[in-house]
Amino acid sequence: MGQRIPLLEVKDFTLQFKQYGRGLKQIETRVISGFTLDVHAGEIVAVVGASGSGKSLLAHAILGILPSNAATGGSLKFKGEELSQSLKERLRGKEISLIPQSVSYLDPLMTTGKQIESPLRKAANAVKSVMNRFQLGDDAKNKYPFQLSGGMARRVLIGTALTSGAELVIADEPTPGLHKSMVDETLGSLKELAALGRGVLMITHDIDLAFVVADRIAVFNKGLTVEVADAKAFEASPDNVKHPYSKALWHALPQNGFHSVRGKDYGEEIDAGCDAGEEDDA
Amino acid sequence: MTIPLKPNPPLALPRFVILLRYSGKKALRLLLLMFAVSVVCFVLMKFSPIDPIEAYIGGEHASLPPEQIEHLREYWGLNDGFAVRYVKWIRGLLEGNMGTSIVYNQPVADVIAEKFSASLLLMGTSWALSGILGFSMGIIGALNRGKLVDKFIKLYCLTLASAPIFWVGILLLIVFSVWLGWFPIGLSAPIDATAAEATWGDRLYHLILPALTLSLTGVASIALHTRQKLIDVLDSDYALFAKARGAGKWLLFKRHGFKNILLPAITLQFGTIAELFGGSTLAEGIFSYPGLGKAVVEAGIRADLPLLVGIALFASAFVFAGNFIANLLYAAVDPRIREGARRI
Numbered sequence: 333m334g335q336r337i338p339l340l341e342v343k344d345f346t347l348q349f350k351q352y353g354r355g356l357k358q359i360e361t362r363v364i365s366g367f368t369l370d371v372h373a374g375e376i377v378a379v380v381g382a383s384g385s386g387k388s389l390l391a392h393a394i395l396g397i398l399p400s401n402a403a404t405g406g407s408l409k410f411k412g413e414e415l416s417q418s419l420k421e422r423l424r425g426k427e428i429s430l431i432p433q434s435v436s437y438l439d440p441l442m443t444t445g446k447q448i449e450s451p452l453r454k455a456a457n458a459v460k461s462v463m464n465r466f467q468l469g470d471d472a473k474n475k476y477p478f479q480l481s482g483g484m485a486r487r488v489l490i491g492t493a494l495t496s497g498a499e500l501v502i503a504d505e506p507t508p509g510l511h512k513s514m515v516d517e518t519l520g521s522l523k524e525l526a527a528l529g530r531g532v533l534m535i536t537h538d539i540d541l542a543f544v545v546a547d548r549i550a551v552f553n554k555g556l557t558v559e560v561a562d563a564k565a566f567e568a569s570p571d572n573v574k575h576p577y578s579k580a581l582w583h584a585l586p587q588n589g590f591h592s593v594r595g596k597d598y599g600e601e602i603d604a605g606c607d608a609g610e611e612d613d614a
Numbered sequence: 615m616t617i618p619l620k621p622n623p624p625l626a627l628p629r630f631v632i633l634l635r636y637s638g639k640k641a642l643r644l645l646l647l648m649f650a651v652s653v654v655c656f657v658l659m660k661f662s663p664i665d666p667i668e669a670y671i672g673g674e675h676a677s678l679p680p681e682q683i684e685h686l687r688e689y690w691g692l693n694d695g696f697a698v699r700y701v702k703w704i705r706g707l708l709e710g711n712m713g714t715s716i717v718y719n720q721p722v723a724d725v726i727a728e729k730f731s732a733s734l735l736l737m738g739t740s741w742a743l744s745g746i747l748g749f750s751m752g753i754i755g756a757l758n759r760g761k762l763v764d765k766f767i768k769l770y771c772l773t774l775a776s777a778p779i780f781w782v783g784i785l786l787l788i789v790f791s792v793w794l795g796w797f798p799i800g801l802s803a804p805i806d807a808t809a810a811e812a813t814w815g816d817r818l819y820h821l822i823l824p825a826l827t828l829s830l831t832g833v834a835s836i837a838l839h840t841r842q843k844l845i846d847v848l849d850s851d852y853a854l855f856a857k858a859r860g861a862g863k864w865l866l867f868k869r870h871g872f873k874n875i876l877l878p879a880i881t882l883q884f885g886t887i888a889e890l891f892g893g894s895t896l897a898e899g900i901f902s903y904p905g906l907g908k909a910v911v912e913a914g915i916r917a918d919l920p921l922l923v924g925i926a927l928f929a930s931a932f933v934f935a936g937n938f939i940a941n942l943l944y945a946a947v948d949p950r951i952r953e954g955a956r957r958i
Contacts (some may be wrong), residue, residue, distance in 0.1 A: 395858045425860020437855040441873045441948060451861040451869055476949045496859060 337412045338370035339500045339531040340394070345406035347389055347398075347555075360403075363389055364555040367406070369533075371500065376522060376532040378542035378563070380581075381552030387535045388433070391502045394533075395430055396420030410500070425452050429498035433505045435485045438477040444484075445473035448491045455495070462491040466521065483514040490521045501525055503534045507541060519545045539581055543567040551578045644934050651930050653700075655923040660696045662917055666716050667692070669916035690716060703920070713920030717912050722924040725909060730928070733905030735817070737894050739825040744832030745883045751833060752840025753875075757867065759845060767837060775834035779893050783827040783900040790823060797823045800902035824901045828893050836882050843875045877947050884940030888933045 347364040363386040371377045381387050392398050394408060396417050408415040410423060420428075438447055449459050463473060466487040477485060486506070493501045503522060507515045522545055526532050536542060542549045542563060549566055551558040551573075558575045565572035570582040583591040667686055687693050691702065706713060712722040755767040774782075791799045798820055847853055847870060856866050895907030902908070906925060913921040945952045 392858075397854055397857050421860075424858055430855065430858040432851070432855050432858075434851070436851040439852045439856075439870045439874070440950070442870070451856060451859055451865055478950055479953070492859065 336372060338372045338409075339411060340369075340371040340533065341407075341409040341412070342367055342369045342390075342394075343407045343409075344368060345390070345393070345404065345408060347386070347393055347402060347404050349399075350401045350403065362555065364393075367552075367555070367557050369550050369557060369560060371531040371533050373499065373531050374526055374529050375547040376526050376534055376545055377548045377550060377560075378534045378536060378546035379550045379552050380536055380539045380542050383537050385552055386555050387537075387552060388504050391430060391504045391533075391535055394420070394502060395424045395428060397424075425450060425496055425498070427498050428500045428502065429493045429496040431489050431493050431501060431503040431506055433508070435477055435480070435482075435489075438485065438488065440477055443474050443476060444468065444480065444488050447477075447488060448495055450492070450495045450497075452496075458495045458497075462494045465494070465524075466491050482510060483517070486510060486514065486518055487521070490518065490525075493525065498530070500531045500533065503532060505536055506534065507536070507538070515541070539585065551575065551581065553577050640934075640938055644931065647930055647934065648927050651926050652703075652923050655926050656696055656700050656703075656919070659917065659919045659922065664915065664917040666690065666917040666919070690714075699919075703923070712924045715913070715921040715924075716918040717916050717921060718909075722920050725921060726906070726924055726928055729904065729906045729909045732903070733894055733898070733907060736821060736824055736828070736898070736903060736905055737890050739821060740828035740832060740894075741883075741887070741890055743825065743829040744886075745836060745879075747829065748833040748836030749840050749879050749883075751837040752842075752879075753844060753867070753871075755837065755841040756844035756848065757863065759848075764841075767841070771834040771838050774831050775838070777831060779827060779831050779896045780900055782831055783824070783897055786823055786827055787900065800900075820903075824894075824897045824903050827897050827900070828890065831893070832886060832890070835886070836879060839882055840875055840879050843878050844871055847871050847874045873947065877944060880940055880943050880947065884936045884943075887936035891929050891933065 345364060345367040346362065348360045348362040351359050351361060353359040367390065369377065369379070379387055379390065389398065389402075393402075393404055394415070396415075398404070410419070410428065413419065415423075424430075445459055445463070448462055449455070463469075468484065468487060468491070472480070472484060475484075480488065490503075490506070493503075501522075506522065507518050510518065519541065522532055522534060534542070534546060539549070543566070546563045548560055549563050550560045558577050559573060561573045561578065566578070566582070570579040570588075573579060573582070582588055667683055691699060694702070703713060712726075714720065715722050715725050718725045751767050751771070755764040758764045787799065790797045800820075844867075848866070853866060853870055856870055861869060891907075894905065895910060897903065898905045898907035899911060906929075909921065910925045910929075912918065913925060
């Protein structure tokens with residue numbers, strides 16, 4: 333699959349915010365720098381990083397919904413075409429869709445059926461088939477977000493990606509706070525999306541999830557892609573990854589000994605680190 | 615270890631039972647409110663320094679023989695103590711008799727009916743006008759946040775919100791009636807016509823300035839609240855998500871904005887009924903508009919107790935009804951409130 337044009341290609345992507353400091357002094361805060369990644373049709377790529385490391389902003393940047401004081405650099409390409417703001421506006425909801433983090437992304441005064449329906453194309457059939465697929469019964473159709481269980485709300489959010497018919501789906505922290513069985517179900521839905529030929533970019537802080545579902549894993553630290561590794565190889569042994577942060581992440585997992593590297597901050601080492609991102613399928 | 619079971623949630627009742635129970639509770643509350651209002655009116659009047667007889671016959675007081683005055687006192691029941699008068703009044707009220715107005719020398723119910731029909735036209739027009747205008751202005755402001763239109767709307771609202779009604783009214787009078795001569799100075803019909811002769815055109819013509827006065831000032835709060843609420847909605851996660859799903863500005867407003875800002879607008883609009891009552895009293899005073907507001911002022915300064923209590927009761931029932939309607943409309947708009955009502 334390496335030869336085909338990837339659905340999404342992110343290269344040396346940077347993102348910074350302009351803020352006012354003391355008085356009229358403007359401060360630039362860099363949140364993402366040198367981020368590189370690609371997603372092909374039919375595969376799931378996970379971006380794994382600590383909470384608050386700016387992962388969600390990547391999703392917002394791809395969709396062109398960043399706040400107005402954000403500035404970006406580097407390149408974002410969709411099917412080989414550079415994503416300008418106007419192209420993003422044309423593609424979002426049609427070719428690229430987002431599965432957001434929480435129920436707060438659902439309109440509190442709108443029924444489930446209507447939420448699932450794409451704002452761009454009115455298709456009752458599509459809504460119905462999505463609701464069937466995600467086991468949302470007929471009674472769920474007329475329920476409001478406050479009446480949904482956490483798992484149902486999650487399925488509704490994933491359902492929205494299906495009715496859009498988008499080829500690239502960005503799932504932003506799809507599973508936090510869910511019961512184990514719900515997590516499995518959610519991951520199943522994502523796998524199903526990939527099986528349908530869509531490319532899925534899953535943003536998460538939970539590397540275990542990434543092991544279960546992803547084909548490749550991009551390890552993200554302090555706004556940088558530390559490296560992109562094959563998920564299976566990464567799971568099997570820390571020797572298959574190069575960067576010390578990735579290795580530390582592996583060792584920190586309960587099943588791998590629960591070791592934490594105390595007082596170690598890999599922020600500085602990243603620059604001197606390995607050739608991030610160019611690692612393709614092993 | 616056993617975990618104690620939570621009590622079952624109360625059964626959901628049919629809708630009309632909920633409505634009936636709710637209305638019953640509210641009716642009881644209204645009765646208590648009216649009782650309190652009437653007591654307060656009587657107590658206030660007891661301490662009022664105005665003598666109704668003196669106010670009624672004015673300067674001729676000295677020329678009237680004392681036995682005549684005594685007769686009038688007896689006729690209006692002014693010789694009884696306030697407690698006795700209150701009991702008599704309540705007894706009358708229970709039989710459907712609100713008493714006789716001293717100022718108008720007519721049954722209170724008739725006076726209220728007549729004055730209210732004039733006021734209703736004024737209040738209804740300005741209420742609808744300020745509601746629709748304010749709501750639209752708020753939406754326009756929020757959708758164009760930070761632009762010139764928005765700044766203008768904000769400036770207008772903040773200025774008008776801090777301008778007293780009587781001042782705006784006098785200003786309009788000076789400009790449109792005195793300088794330009796476009797509108798009449800006052801009253802609700804030409805001064806030389808009897809009530810029967812006045813046409814609808816006459817009435818509307820006389821209505822414009824007072825209604826404008828009330829609308830201009832009434833717009834401010836609903837416009838500012840609607841603007842802020844819509845801005846909150848547009849900044850919300852679900853608006854962001856809708857944008858990510860390809861919804862443009864207009865679609866975003868139609869799909870998510872409108873319904874979410876309707877509730878606070880309804881609250882506010884029905885809440886302003888009380889303000890409107892107060893405002894119309896001022897506006898009617900300035901424009902000598904013969905409505906309920908003018909009548910209540912007359913009743914106050916001439917110590918016409920039956921009329922004053924009558925209007926106070928009527929006004930409280932009116933305001934109460936406004937809030938009651940607002941509560942019912944909430945439930946119609948917001949499913950969360952509907953659900954809450956079922957559980958209580």
